[in-house]
Amino acid sequence: MVTFGNAILYISLLVSAVALAGLLLKELKNSSLLTRFISPMIFLTAGLLTVAYLLITYYFVVGDFTYDYVWQYSSSDLPLVYKISGTWAGQPGTYLLWVWVIFLSAAWLAYTTRHSTPLARRTQIITVVIGIYFIVLTLVQTPFKLIYERQEVIELIASGALSSNFVPSDGSGLNALLINFWMIVHPPLMFIGYAAMTIPFAAAIVYLLTKEDGWEELSRQWSRFTWLFLGMGIAVGGVWAYVVLGWGGFWAWDPVETASFIPWLTLTGFLHAAALHRKNKKTFSIAAPVLAAVSFILVIYAAIVVRSGLFNSVHAFGDASTGSLLLIAALIVTLVSIALAMRRYFEEPDTAEDPGFWNKTNIFYIALLLFVVLAFISFWGITYPVFIQLTQGLKVNVASDTKNFFNVWSYPFTIILLLALGFGLNYKESEKEKQKQTLFIVAAISVISMLPRTENFYVLDHSSPFWINEPPIYKLIGSISLISIFPPLIYAASAVYQSLAGYLSVTSQKVRVKGIGLAMVHIAVVLIIFGAVISSTLDHKIERINIPLEATGELVNVGDGYGIRVVDFSTRSLTGGTDYSGTSIGQVIANPSSFGEKTVKISGKVTNLRSMEGHGTLVELTDSSGSMWVIFQGNITVPVNAELTVSGELMPGFEFPIMSATDMGESDITGKYKVQSVELEIYQNNKMIGSGIAEYLEGKGGSGTFPMVDPSISLFAGDVYVIFQGMGGGVVPLTLKIIPAINFAWIGIILSAAGIILIMAVKTKSKASTAE
Structure with missing residues (x-):
């Protein structure tokens, strides 16, 4: 059925085809027949896709459940902001977001270049072809599919069980883990980055095809923009995982987060290669465009990881027909890129003089190789198990504990990369021998510092139950002391400081600003690695803490000098601030005297039923906070597991609260999302070190745990991190963690974003000279 939204997509497909035809006529036949329509058609396509995205957003906001996608990822009780973010919660919406940004990019390219050069036109041809392909993908899995097109609804309508104009009264709702602020930010950052990679890829393919100069200048800001958004998307994903229990901390080598990290690594390599290619067109004349092409291929691969249904990930969507279409696109692009790169390689004249091993170009080659190796480790780690399964x-797994594979193989290359950073950042031919000597000393200290034995400060966690099952090579590398990371980190930080001092001494404002940006990006690498290593290996954890509800307000000793006070707890609907089921049972148990001579209303599930031989019926009601008995006058029949809402008064004289029921009805729970909140204070040696609220959300697709995170002002002092997984059995179950130095990682992330923005703010021209 062609809905209004689908009609917009079909029209955008037709309009973009006209733009492509105009570009091809100009390029292949030098015909200007459609030239004047090219830019307007690209602008119109971008406008139509904007309307399409606003339309699906409108359907989410008003709750139009005649659309299957809206029904799947929204509900009437969702707050407005999560209705809007629901538009990118599933595959159809992310495809629409992706293709929308592709054509916004194409429109910007048209506006800035006016297609005045063959390079601009050819780059636009490839961009529009990719955009058209993604419009087709969006139509194959459209967000504008009606609920009547679901197979089960078709069958029910055919059988007469539903009317032909049936509209669901409410939607299925968002998965509980997606109801978080970072859901609003993370997916758009990632997919904007994915889409923006189209322009650097297209320009690189044009260069490999035609050897046309200017491709790097055309794609420079686009590649930096992509690096920024991909990097921030990955970082925000790490923050999201940190504040939502269940995703393994801020980095767990999950297939989807790892798949997004791989193109970021190769794109980082491309930016380094392009920096030298900009100064000398013969330098990295093949490596730079190939890395741009590889980055785009890996972007598609990351989408395949999410959508194929083959990768076991908490982030992944289910199997989809578009997974095979993405795979076809990746194969075509890969074959074309390999063919063009090989042709360029064999055509490239080998006239360069041998400057010896120790020179800036070779240092950059080593850095590029390291980025590629790190990317391959990540690629192999998530791909090999799927390949064997198919x-x-x-x-199979790549290790007894999957993350051990990534940590073992990435660690040595990370050390070498830090050494290369320190050596290459301030490389000077005149001081080469002195710099080599310093490098060798730092490398030797790094090797020596791999040997000290500590309690558990190694590449792999020796206390983990997986440790004993790892192969010998894993145990060998896993036994490297993490002390060995500090000499390279200090060496790299010193190089960044010297580089910054040099940039600050120059008179050119542009050079200074760019230098500050470069220093910020490189020191960010040092801070992020330092913060990640320290926070993940020196954290302190106390598990299986169960605080009785009756201890509310009391400071409870939980061991190791730590204490926790439960200040308050409550249950509410996601869209309301009051208890949706009256008073929680846990509140009554904790403080029964406050309910004396008052009518109490509780809701829960029937878990036990006892007849009192002519004196009534005892019913045990249980909610997430505890259980209590309710006395009903007369004999009643209530099925076990039924939901009940009961009003009555507490009976005095009993050791535990017992309610005399005066009114019974069906449970009046409203909404799909139930939020349990616990307000906590954390103490160390009787001094409060943190406070806040931990929450547990029950909703669609299970539950989500949102820990209390109280960050320290101090860089080295740890975050106070408390996990709460829902009240039950009259206790508040908690896990306490003290996570040190995590602030270094967050500061590094902020600096990297600010640094690349400063670099983007300085426009530079490629040097025409072909000599360094």
């Missing part, structure tokens, strides 16, 4: 039908 080819041999076996389920």
Whole structure:
């Protein structure tokens, strides 16, 4: 059925095809027949896709459940902001977001270049072809599919069980883990980055095809923009995982987060290669465009990881027909890129003189190789198990504990990369021998510092139950002391400081600003690695803490000098601030005297039923905060597991609260989302070190745990991190963690974003000279 939204997509497909035809006629036939329509058609396509995205957003906001996508990812009780973010919660919406940004990019390219050069036109041809392909993908899995097109609804209508104009009264709602602020930010950052990678890729392919100069200048800001958004998307994903229990902390080598990290690594390599290619067109004349092409291929690969249904990930969507279309696109782009790169390689004249091993170009080659190796480690770690499953039908892992594979193989190359950073950042031919000597000393200290034995400060956690099952090579590398990371970190930080001092001494404002930006990006690497290593290995954890509800307000000793006070707890609907089921049972148990001579209303599930032989019926009601008995006059029949709402008064004289029921009705729970909140104070040696609220959300697709995180003002002092997984059995179950130095990682993330923005603010021209 062609809905209004689908009609917009079909029209955008037709309009973009006209723009492509105009570009091809100009390029292949030098015909100006449609030239004047090219830019207007691209602008119109971008406008139509904007309307399409605003339309699906409108359907989410008003709750139009005649659309299947809206029904799947929204509900009437969702706050407005999560209705809007629901538009990118599923595959159809992310495809629409992706293609929308592709054509916004194409429109900007048209506006800034006016297609005045062959390079601009050819880049636009490839961009529009990719955009058209993604419009087709969006139509295959459209967000504008009606609820009547669901197979089960079709069958029910055919059987007469539903009317032909049936409209669901409410939607299914968002998964509980997605109801978080970072859901509003993370997916758009990622998919804007994915879409923006189209322009650097297109320009690189044009260069490989035609050897046309200017491609790097055309794609420079686009590649930096992509690096910024991909980097921030990955970082925000880490923050999201940090504040939502269940995703393994801020980085767990989950297939989807790892897949997004891979193109960021190769894109980082591209930016370094392009920096030298900008100064000398013969330098990295193949490596730079190939890295741009590889980054785009890996962006598509990241989408395949999310959408194929083959990768076991908490982030992944289910299997979709578009997964095969993405795979076809990745294969075509890969084959074209390989063919063009090989042709360029064999055509490239080998006339360069041998300057020896120790020179700036070779240092950059080493850095590029390290980025590629790190990317390959990540690629292999998530791809190998799927490859074996598809080819041999076996389920295998790359290590007993999957993250051990990534940590073991990435760590040595990270050390080498830090050494290369320190050596290359301030490389001077005149001081080469002195710099080499310093490098060798730092490298030797790094190797020596791999040997000290500590309690558990190693590449792999020796106390983990997985440690004993790892192969010998894993145990060998896993036993490297993490002390070895500090000499390279200090060496790299010193190089950044010297580089910054040099940039600050120059008179050119542009050079100074760019230098500050470069220093910020590189020191960010040092801070992020330092923060990640310290916070993940020196954290302190106390598990299985169960605080009785009757201890509310009391400071409870939980061991190791730490104490926790439960200040208050409550249950509410996501859209309301009051208890949706009256008073929680836990509140009554904790302080029964406050309910004396008052009518109490509780809701819960029937978990036990006892007849009192002519004196009534005892019913045990249980909610997430505890259980209590309710006395009903007369004999009643209530099925176990039924939901009840009961009003009555507490009976005096009993050791535990017992209610005399005066009114019974069906449970009046409203809404799909139930939020339990616990207000906490954390003490160390009787001194309060943190406070806040931990929450547990029950909703669609299970539950979400939102820990209390009280960050320290001090850089080295740890975050106070408390996990709460829902009240039950009259106790508040908690896990306390003290996570040190995590602020270094957050500061590094902020600096990297600010640094690349400063670099983007300085416009530079490529040097025409071909000599360094």
